[in-house]
Amino acid sequence: MARATEPTGAGAGVGARIRALREARGLSLSTLAAEAGIGKGSLSELETGRRNPTLETLYAVATPLGVPLAALLDDHDGAVVGDEGVVATRVRVVREPDRTTEVYLLRLAPGAERVSPAHPVGVEEQLVVLVGSGFVEHGDGPVPLAPGDHVRFAADRPHAYRAGPDALEAVNVIVTPVTSV
Known part of the structure; x- marks a missing residue:
């Protein structure tokens, strides 16, 4: 059973991938949010799995990270x-x-x-x-x-x-x- 502090929703894996890519590129939460045109709070909730991503948000985040959409989605066909x-x-x-x-x-x-x-x-x-x-x-x-x-x-x-x-x-x-x- 997952602890209450662990993200478990559909967006948890997506959020973890976004955070890992952001950190690997040395970007702060504020910088990525500004470059993606979304709120810092929204990005934080996305990264922690407390918010499910929309297609629009994923495209907005993928571009400044320099990755294709597939890099953020669940890594399986049918996602x-x-x-x-x-x-x-x-x-x-x-x-x-x-x-x-x-x-x-x-x-x-x-x-x-x-x-x-x-x-x-x-x-x-x-x-x-x-x-x-x-x-x-x-x-x-x-x-x-x-x-x-x-x-x-x-x-x-x-x-x-x-x-x-x-x-x-x-x-x-x-x-x-x-x-x-």
């Missing part, structure tokens, strides 16, 4: 994270010496939007639409999406996915080059 009408299910992660490739099944409820901050330089995303319609914005205005469409873009600038009036389901592939931090 699910979601918030406000957006659910990402990890399908596969391939770690190679020069890059990490993450594959997610992305589901957006009708009208839901997933706004992502810029990832580190060199990160590329691809989206293959399975069902539904919507838009992706990655710098040059909205690009319409329909079943079968494929979009590939540099993800080192803010970008967003938005579902149309029906739910949008797509395969999202994120390729992050390995850099020394």
